[in-house]
Amino acid sequence: MQSFLTPEQHADLYDAENTWTVAEDFFLGFIDEQPRSRVLDLGCGTGRLTIALAEAGHRVTGLDPHAGSLAAARAKPGAHAVDWIDGTSAQLPPDAVFDAVLMSSHVAQAINDDNEWHRTLADVHRALRPGGRLVFDSRDPQARAWERWTPGTTRSQHTLPDGTGVQLWIDAQERERGLVAITEHRLLADGNREFEDAVLAFRNEQQLRTDLAASGLCVDSVLGGWQREPVGRGAGELIVVAHR
Structure with a gap:
């Protein structure tokens, strides 16, 4: 459908x-437990x-695979201190560690294709140093x-910085195999x-544990709240903490 908003909007x-x-x-507190860490924010959005x-x-x-989001992230104060990569985990350099x-922000659910999800976890495993940690949230x-x-x-x-007024709402419909279709109006x-339409994957705790184990990642804990x-x-x- 035609969009009446610019990428910046x-x-x-x-x-x-x-x-x-x-x-x-x-998430910030979790990463701060190990000062001066090398961190990958996978699905970083606009970089907040x-x-x-x-x-x-x-x-x-x-x-992040969304060019408009990364453009907004790169324009924010402090963005110069971050290395930005357009794409998915498949675009990670082979020597990245x-x-x-x-x-964060339930990015794991936006990866709704099972093959892509398993590939993402394999990419994460490959990019983590031995003992390196993974943390993510999923409803x-x-x-x-x-x-x-x-x-x-x-x-x-909402009123955007340029004065544009936008009213929005969401509806959702459950599909098969743990998928939920949502539409933002x-x-x-x-x-x-x-x-804008999207499909989210709702994986239960056992599914997540099984998927991570299959990729070689060890689950340390699964939490129910912040x-x-x-x-x-x-x-x-389902806040998952795991390590390689």
Whole structure:
């Protein structure tokens, strides 16, 4: 469908929707446990957390397949301290080595194709030093979050830096094999409408453990919330910590 927003406006809207939360506090604190780490932010988006990691003294690489998001990231203050790569984990240099890899903002769920998911985990395994750590979040399918993604509960209004007004809402529909289709609707102040479709993978805890083990990664813990609650008692999350 035709978009009435420019790539820059899309990036601004993403930042307006996705502000710093307790999740970013968790990921930053996790990486800070090992000072001056070599870090890969896989699926870095517009670089909010990526740049914060660099400002905390880590050597950071931000990787994302969305050119518009990376362009916005590269334009932000502090972006010069980050190495940016356009693409997926397949574009990692063969000699790249990291102490830690993170996937925040439920990036793992956006990798909805099983073959691509397994390849991503294999790439992560290859890029981590022995003992290097992986951390990522994925929504617990037992919490059935998509049932609460309705126009009535997700509707919001944003004004972009250039003054453009955008009203948006989401609806979702469960599919087979743990997949959920979502559509984000956008209504601009001038009356133009657009929408964007996506499919998210909801993998349960056992699936995640099995997939990581198959890639050679050892799961250290799976948490249910950002205060390190057990699965089922937190925020409906599956926060996975693993190592090579």
